[in-house]
Amino acid sequence: MPRAYCPRMTLKLISFALCPFVQRAVITLKEKGQSPDIEYIDLANKPEWFLKISPRGKVPVLVVDGSPLFESQAIVEYLEDTIPEPALRPSDPVERARDRAWFALASEDLFMNHFRLDHSKDEASVKKALAALHTALDRVEEAMQGRAYLSGDGARFGLADVAMAPFLMRAEITKKRGWVDLFAGRPNIRAWADRVLARETVQTSVRPDFEAESLAAVTRAEAWLVSHPGVL
Numbered sequence: 309m310p311r312a313y314c315p316r317m318t319l320k321l322i323s324f325a326l327c328p329f330v331q332r333a334v335i336t337l338k339e340k341g342q343s344p345d346i347e348y349i350d351l352a353n354k355p356e357w358f359l360k361i362s363p364r365g366k367v368p369v370l371v372v373d374g375s376p377l378f379e380s381q382a383i384v385e386y387l388e389d390t391i392p393e394p395a396l397r398p399s400d401p402v403e404r405a406r407d408r409a410w411f412a413l414a415s416e417d418l419f420m421n422h423f424r425l426d427h428s429k430d431e432a433s434v435k436k437a438l439a440a441l442h443t444a445l446d447r448v449e450e451a452m453q454g455r456a457y458l459s460g461d462g463a464r465f466g467l468a469d470v471a472m473a474p475f476l477m478r479a480e481i482t483k484k485r486g487w488v489d490l491f492a493g494r495p496n497i498r499a500w501a502d503r504v505l506a507r508e509t510v511q512t513s514v515r516p517d518f519e520a521e522s523l524a525a526v527t528r529a530e531a532w533l534v535s536h537p538g539v540l
């Protein structure tokens with residue numbers, strides 16, 4: 309018997325407060341009208357019970373009635389399969405495949421390079437991460453031509469937007485700090501980011517102290533940009 313979602317099912321999300329991958333699961337749960345039950349762990353001191361249920365030792369893990377699921381994209385797709393309304397996945401197979409592919413670009417090219425941009429201790433590493441971000445963002449800018457959203461046919465918020473939203477939020481914070489405006493000269497991304505970041509599900513997908521916490525983390529990491537604001 310397929311295990312469809314039923315309202316009596318318990319869903320618990322294991323999280324780290326600053327993790328963009330967890331944020332995808334939170335946004336999806338909220339888009340589906342769920343109030344996520346979130347347990348935060350310290351990744352610098354992973355609890356034994358967590359290591360037992362997380363095959364890669366990473367968050368997010370979504371525990372569904374005691375069964376742990378790992379990998380953010382798998383979790384998001386599980387939620388889409390089991391709580392189909394409102395639909396976030398396009399119905400056309402080519403559009404579905406594209407939505408899935410954007411998860412990889414977001415994770416590997418945007419999340420990772422934004423983390424490097426924010427956390428690197430030396431100028432050369434920061435500039436390398438910035439160059440990689442510009443290359444990836446040029447692709448996204450092109451893909452956003454004539455669309456309101458990245459997902460599906462571009463008409464409505466969907467899985468590809470969920471995949472990217474944590475990066476859009478972080479890029480906006482990077483701009484607010486006066487470090488670098490990654491959307492400058494990219495009007496399609498700018499307009500899309502405004503739409504995505506205006507959603508309540510996205511705004512409430514992090515804790516209220518997120519900006520302060522993330523600044524504290526990069527300050528602790530002695531990131532180059534903390535001591536060189538406005539240089540890029």
Ligand SMILES: N[C@@H](CCC(=O)N[C@@H](CS)C(=O)NCC(=O)O)C(=O)O
Pocket residue numbers: 324326327328329330351365366367368378379380381415
């Ligand atoms: N591919 C994974 C990446 C998850 C990931 O890298 N999570 C980070 C936190 S943002 C983590 O748990 N890192 C702990 C570690 O690598 O030890 C996903 O999409 O869920």
